Amino acid sequence: MTESIINFYELRRKQPRFQGIDAGHRACLGCGEALAARLVLESTGPDVIVANATGCLEVFTTPWPESAWRVPWLHSLFENAAAVAAGIEAALKAQGRQSKVLAFGGDGATFDIGFQALSGMLERGHNVLYVCFDNEAYMNTGIQRSSSTPHAAATTTSPAGKQRMGKRHLKKDIVSIIAAHHIPYAATASVAFPSDLRKKVRRAMAIDGATFLQIHCPCPLGWGHESEESIAVARLAVQTGLFPMIELERGELTGAMPIREQKPVVDYLKPQARFRHLFADDARAREELEHLQALADHNIEIYKLLGSGVDALDSEGADTVRRGGNRWG
Amino acid sequence: MSDVKYTRGGCARPATSLQFHTGSWRVQRPVHRHGAAPCHVACPAGENPQAYLARIEEGDEQAAWRELVTINPLPAITGRVCPHFCESACNRATYDSAISIHGVERYLGDKALAHDWHYAVPARAVGAARVAIVGAGPAGLAAAYHLTLLGYQAVMFEANPEPGGTLRGAIPEYRLPRGVLQVEMQRVLDIGIEFRANTRLGRDVSLEELRQSHAAVFLGPGTQRARYWHVDGIVQRDLHQALDLLKAWNTVGKLSMPASVAVVGAGNTALDTARILRRAGVASVHLVAHKALPEQAASGDDVMPVHPREIAQALEEGVQIHPHRGIRRLLLRGERVVGVEMVHMKKLRGADGVYARVAFEGTETVLHVEQVIPAIGQTVDGVGFDALVADNGFVSVNAQGAVTAGYQGVFAGGDAIGKGGTVTRAIGDGRRAAAAIHGFLQGREWAASVLAPVTFAQLNVNYFEPAPRPEDPVLALKKRIGEKEVVGGIEQQAVLQEAQRCFSCGNCFACDNCWTLCPDTAVLKTQELAADGAHYVFDYDYCKGCGICAQECPCGFIAMEAEL
């Protein structure tokens, strides 16, 4: 069978999943955020309304007069997605409508500029699932540091130079802050583990109340790795302990993806240009490498991430594939 | 939505981005590229284990067996005796441990015997061309089988009363029970093959007669003549050949031997001979091998060409192996052996670049044995077709299996062509010769396809769980007497697990990875269009060529091609 006679339009229509973001969007090659957003909507289904903060996701999906979205979607500003979502939810309540409200934002919109609105929405307990697509910098404006940028990563506003080793500060522990709002469900997920991501979206969707999901999504441009390495890099973030995969309910830790075999952080850092300066023959660079390893070790310790053997849902087993697929159903 | 003003506030219709073809950004494109599984490439018979493992994983064991016997009609036999090159090549070995392909093969073979599954043989046309097959060993049986599947009338000529060749003569029953051998071979003959027992080429029928009365001839005579063995021209008077001892043991079941014996050789015949000598009551059995034990081998070429398991069992059974040794001198009292002088030797590359065995002076030791049995290989006994046997003692053939001595329509295979004497290789020779004969009779040349195996680096093993392979049950040492089969088969549960462990190297197994992980929704899932064996198609209108699908394909089935 030659591909020329395939009716792609028909085939696309018949896909056994909900493609809440369809093709033709303008994301860069290998964009982790584009993938994460589609995965989220696959699990929520079409009965949702999205409030989207300013950022790459918003820009690459909606080059007017086109849109890649198949769900009702509203972009207002950078800092107010959570508040806009709260307003949508209030309206639905007033009208007796049932659709779930989602708020989408990048790490800048979540950790930084929109944090106030997010905190308010959580505190008021709106029935909103807030999804933070965390690619650890302001990518839309060209890779500036955010409070999610990892320690020692170079960005255009935390460059490595003669006197600086990239970002001086730490990555903000947003999920703990969110969980401290005593909301029913807050979790972290990664594009490298789609099954786990879907499970967490389904859990959040089942809850009537404010929920939060932070998804680690590589940005090949901003992190400086090849486009095909997005999944591999995200996987290493989890396997090294730098990005702990946890679930918090009412502030209590209720789930953590165990790490079967802790990989050294250099495995994760090496493919990324944003950490290139750490591999110079330089005492400060060596110290920062040790620092990052200590941060990973700390995560593993506080969340007790190191597994005790083989676990089908651990960092090695969670995305085991089977003949005929295990990613749908 | 007709009253919606799309110019107001920058409003847009759902999924209208589809109007924009991001495929124009692409400088490289993903393509589905079937790669050859290393097990498939490595199998001298040409089996494709991946294909039958897939059927097992789908829960259809009979379909798996059918897949298997499209290549090899004798899986219960090869599952037991093949040194399984497939497993040495298996990419899973680099990850945790190779798939127990032989275990699965044997399981399917035994299951078919137990359930009396039959080959699917197409009805033969009246007046089908007749093809003569000389020798009912594995090569001849495979040739007859495949010729029958291709619609020919196969006629087998066997010097012995029963079929089997090497399988019957040289392989002891503790490795290959006669029942299995008998039934599986009979099932082959039962597909409509004419079997002429006690008919020896050169004695009862001539090659010319066969050529006259058949459209083509396949020779699978095996190697019946022991290589001439001596030490500096000296041979003891009562020289026994290993193959003769094996035959005698296999038919009579006992041997008369002194209490200490040295067997010379490094292959299966040598090892089997040593082991039957132990079973026959010889107290002290030495194996003098010029090659290395598996754990000490410097290269694949240097190691004893037998399955490590067999070596381990022989050691357990009390065979004393002297690796990297040669016999320098026979210690004779009159014409009787009282011992041998052994010396350390290794194959080394000389100044001329040629490998040669070098004995190391000063390492000589004396082994006190009362008999020395050479097992250094056999060559073709060419009575009746001498003209086809080359100086090296083997029948020379071309890539298609046709003899090169100028006899049109005559093909040969198996041990007789001297390409490494394994049952599996012989079966492959038979199959390839059948295809070549078919081509010859249709007037076109047949060529085997040569594929590069998929390498471990081409796979993405992050998506596989480590799991150990099941070990074959082995008969306790004290129970290993007489003809009892030493190695058992694996169970159904283990077989299913092996099927699930298969990496599916170079072939799509519909895991959904590409479909799930494409950031651009440019991979579409398809059932009905999966004609190329993939279950997905690339929508190049949108694919930007990021390469994630290729990188994350567990099977190495997706390659990126430059596009400019």
Added chain:
Amino acid sequence: MIEIRIHGRGGQGNVVAAYILATAAIEQGFHAQAFPSFGAERRGAPVAAFVRIAREPVLRRSQVLHPHFLIVQDRALLQVPEVTVGLSAGGGILVNSSKPSAQLSALLGLDVVALPAAQIALKHLGRPLPNTALLAAFAALTGIVDGGALEQALRLRLHGKGEKVLQANLELMREVNASVPAGQWYREEYAANA
């Protein structure tokens, strides 16, 4: 005033190419200006950048609508209709392609010079980035800037990337110089006024 439009894809160094060309022109003694086509497109998407070279200070800030020359970073872009729009009569197109110039000229009915810039770059820089090779070819074809000015512009731009990178680029320039018809697009008015 000479106006040039450079077409490429996001991430290919399109703006950098424009900046280097303008810098070289300034080194040569001209006034010049370079700026991108301010798109929001992402890595891989078609983008454009503009260069103006003049004897007098450049005051205008409008986009280049009628370029004298197009520099195109990959052949596939020639199929994008906007790329060739507005080319001045008698203008030239320099494109990264391994196809013969004559074939592309015939195809488009325009004066096209093709250069396998990506291959040349792969050889010298280890990465198929066509822009330096195209600039070197442009310099040789038009004579607007000479090798020394272009070298100086590269020096300024690659400052901090190490001498090795610079030398590899200069080596690449030399190969290109020898492989394009020097002066084919030369015109009297391009001569430096320095």
Added chain:
Amino acid sequence: MRQTLEGSQAIAKTVALCRPQVVAAYPITPQTHIVENISKLVADGALQCELVSVESEFSAASVVLGAAAAGARAYTASASQGILLMSEVLFNIAGLRIPLVLTCANRAVGAPLSIWNDQQDSMAVRDAGWIQLYCADNQEAVDTTVQAFRIAEQCELPVMVCVDGFTLTHTLEPIDVPDQDLVDQYLPPYHFARALQPRQPLSLGTLVAPDYYAEARHSHHQAMLHAKALIAQCDRQWQELSGRASGGLFEVHGASDARIGILALGSIVGTLLDAHAAHVQRDDVQIIKLRSLRPFPGAELAVALSGLSDLVVVERALSPGGGGIVGVEIRSAFHYHGVNVRVHNVAVGLGGRDVPLSTLDRILDLVAHGSAEEFQILDVQLDKLPPEDR
């Protein structure tokens, strides 16, 4: 020293030359390159200052407010939505009479979202009480930045240096970046008389009751009016040192007896001048570059342009439902000062729409044919709209 630089890079270098002690910023297109370049200077140790990478523009403005109040020279930059998010703080900074400098990389304001250049953002905060200076090219951006610190610190008012986003910030051209000595000579160390310090425990930002509020506002207004002379003076003083002036409050190009004037702000001026020189070449046309929008030189313009018959005010912003912004102010000033010039008003280049050389011809045609209106957006393609929206 003359260098070939991107506008943002030149601005960043210039800011560094002014020795700011605190820089705070939040990324937004097209301001980012300025902050990135400053970050690089800090990372390399070339600029010794506290760089605070804040979490929003609101905080960026607040950080520089605090820093300047605490006696440090402070700088920030933003654009578009960022300026608007800052707006509450901007009013506050000005009301507190805190001297600092902000670069606005002018950009349209959403929705619809646009990252491209117009001047809606700075126009929207023209009432905040800041001095606003518009730059016609990157050389002016550099020179005005240096002047802005001096102006701000002398009159205790914040200065917004408005630079067209992309059109200037992302354009590479030859630019004279002054030497450090020159800047040091021009710009004395930062001094803020009301700086927060325990030795002098002042209270800033108190509640002012109705009996004093009007006086406070009057004082602010007067300070702005006095700043007019200061702006012109600082430009002259810089010219004495560097040889370059940026046009004081405004600058008139063309014959003094011209009948038609075209007034614009920012980078369009260059295009209009080029178009005039290259194509139009009419003796009866003047091009006027308005540099200082706040303080607004209404009386000065009325005097300078009184000989015209028609003035077309070209803007890159509008007040929907009202019309032009600068045009209305000029019309008002002319009316008050009894100058009888017909003031037409057009908006061009909205949301990054290219302003080609032909714009000048188009405008002169409108005047010639009597079809120039009180206000109109040039080049609107009505066929892109449904009939009821035209």
